[in-house]
Amino acid sequence: MSTDLEALFQAFNATVGRLAMSDAEFGETFRQMMAALVRFDYVVVFAYRGKERPIDLYSTFDPKEHIIFVTLYQAGPYLLDPFYHTAHERRAGVFRMRELAPDRFFSSEYYRTYYVQTGLAEEIGFFVTADDDITIVLSLMRREKTGPFPSSDFALLKKAEPLIASMVRHYWAGLGSRFDAQLHSRGGGGRRRKAGERPRRLNALPTKRLTADRSPCSLNLNSTVSMAR
Template sequence: MPTLNTFSGHLAKLIPATGSANFPAMLVDMLRNLVPVDDASIIVYPNTDLPMVEYFEVHEDSGKSTLDVFIKGAFLLDPYYLAATASQKFGVFRLRELSPTGFKDSEYYKAWYRNCGYQDECGFVIPTSGEGFVNIALGKTATRASFSKRERTLLADVYPTVEALCQQHWKQSDEVDSGINLRAQLNSALQSFGSSLLTERETQVINLVLHGHSTKTVAEKLSISMETVKLHRKHAYAKLEVSSQAELFYLFLDSVMSAKDYEGGDTLVAYMQPPEKRPRSL
């Protein structure tokens, strides 16, 4: 069990390290000293810009390509991202506290969390300034490993300290404003995905499926029967020429990452054009 003396020692080194390149790794070291974890990452969302990876542990069974896909568009479906942006929830949360029923069956979960090997995750969601925030992900990968109640309580207890340190370290990232709200553009693209080919209800169903909702929770959210959800999904898949949630997920990612000079609407409109006719890259 970590002692107050050890924690104070880490903190004494961290405070003067804010603003330095060593800060993210030192922060992870302090948290790892408090609670044993097998994996950690820090992703910073600077105001309205795309996320930046500040700390990431590379393992043999996980590739950089997955992380590239995450920061270019897959993050839109991440429960921690949605907690900060859609729900304005900040603090320490387990993944299961934020994700919808059926999330572990979603293609997003398979492509990201399963690839990381996580059995359980606790994540810090910390506001910085404006629309900026920081997500610190701590994962356990051992079979049947999970965060104990004591460990979760300990992480929650140090949240105010971690929050203050992160806000001090990453305050500069929110002062740079490109004038273009890239995250808002991508959120708009997600909401409009498929709308050029689907009915309004089919678009709603597909959006919830992408977010990892089960047939039951989609039905509850839209106040329709499960059979109606299945029918809408079947029709949407046929119109989009996909046959599974995996194909739907990658169609969405491909269309979003291929979007050029996006000004709104369904990204499939440009995506389905021949490459030579697509607009110039952003």
């Protein structure tokens, strides 16, 4: 697709003079900017800190899709996600899932127990390192029927990365306090998990069906978390 300069400039205009924006406001601005550059089906933004439960900052899923892409993901499968491991390593840049995934990704536990249910053809992520050991990952996703991102799209996204990273660090600053509040609300007393300390064992959740034409895949989160240790 060709670049929609009018839509791109309109998205930029929404940030002019704005010292702060809500998660939804900046997430929508990011979505509009990306939509002016490339074609995709979904956007999701997670913030990661250590092995803590990632924070969902923004997404474009409908309620049923949100269950599989966010709710179940946060419950345990994120610990096996190549995007999570890249964020944990504090790597910055734009990466395709297939370049970060292990050689046998399609036979991996993460793929078989979780990722196959998403129905995605490809996922590209902007990895932005921030203060307090936090990495923010902004993912663009394409479904199987849409197909993978063309190489020209990936090259264009890499050119946009420095600007996106600067905007993310500005509008999503100060997330450390939100992670601390999350730990406190989940019984952690505001204490960050020490390096090497194992996350608490999670209870298994029932399998969810993403679409009517896709058979549900068994999702055993106890097994998932055990493998991540």
